[in-house]
Amino acid sequence: EKKGLQLLDFWVSPFGQRCRIALAEKGLPYEYLEQDLSNKSELLLRSNPIHKKIPVLLHDGRPVCESLIIVQYIDEAFPGQGAPLLPADPYARAQARFWADYVDKKVYDCGSRLWKLKGEAQQQARKEMVEILKTLEGALGDGKFFGGEAFGFLDVAFVPFTAWFLTYERYGEFSVEEECPRLAAWAKRCAERESVAKNLYPPEKVYEFVGGMKKRLGIE
Numbered sequence: 553e554k555k556g557l558q559l560l561d562f563w564v565s566p567f568g569q570r571c572r573i574a575l576a577e578k579g580l581p582y583e584y585l586e587q588d589l590s591n592k593s594e595l596l597l598r599s600n601p602i603h604k605k606i607p608v609l610l611h612d613g614r615p616v617c618e619s620l621i622i623v624q625y626i627d628e629a630f631p632g633q634g635a636p637l638l639p640a641d642p643y644a645r646a647q648a649r650f651w652a653d654y655v656d657k658k659v660y661d662c663g664s665r666l667w668k669l670k671g672e673a674q675q676q677a678r679k680e681m682v683e684i685l686k687t688l689e690g691a692l693g694d695g696k697f698f699g700g701e702a703f704g705f706l707d708v709a710f711v712p713f714t715a716w717f718l719t720y721e722r723y724g725e726f727s728v729e730e731e732c733p734r735l736a737a738w739a740k741r742c743a744e745r746e747s748v749a750k751n752l753y754p755p756e757k758v759y760e761f762v763g764g765m766k767k768r769l770g771i772e
């Protein structure tokens with residue numbers, strides 16, 4: 553098997569972007585392998601036979617699956633590289649993992665309902681999304697980052713979704729700036745970091761991608 557790091561990924565995936573940002577924050581070189589999810593490669597199917605999803609990190613040929621697990625693996629497998637992503641204190645680690653799990657449980661699913669559904673169901677998703685973002689803004693408090701002074705694990709877990717805010721705002725007819733000004737400021741702060749700027753796509757590109765998905769799904 554190949555030595556070093558390969559990342560099986562898909563350009564617009566917020567889950568894959570978590571891994572790209574973590575690798576960049578650690579200064580770790582890796583081979584990026586874009587995957588065709590409509591015609592999955594042998595490599596993807598044998599690297600993640602259970603979920604058959606990206607991202608998958610291959611470390612000296614050994615696969616690590618699930619984006620939050622990959623980010624934590626990177627932190628643990630390369631301790632000397634760059635700053636730690638997870639806090640040292642076990643209680644702080646538990647809190648960071650709690651909120652990363654919250655992001656995983658809430659944001660993507662609610663966001664998908666926001667652009668897939670219509671009428672009452674879409675209104676419900678809009679209400680939920682504003683609630684989710686306000687809750688996350690509460691977790692941020694008046695910190696510079698979710699990790700406090702330092703950009704950390706929870707920032708990595710959530711920041712890819714900031715490229716979807718424009719899409720959520722347009723389909724949900726709300727403004728993140730208005731509803732969650734501190735969260736909007738955090739997103740701008742993160743966007744100034746090279747690891748984020750290099751790995752997120754412009755919100756308009758994400759909006760176009762979602763428009764294409766709606767067409768492919770036959771949702772006008």
Ligand SMILES: N[C@@H](CCC(=O)N[C@@H](CSO)C(=O)NCC(=O)O)C(=O)O
Pocket residue numbers: 562565566567589604605606607617618619620
């Ligand atoms: N919990 C996982 C989710 C990955 C995922 O949804 N990957 C999608 C593309 S991004 O939306 C995927 O690979 N889908 C392919 C498929 O479902 O066939 C993680 O955090 O890594």
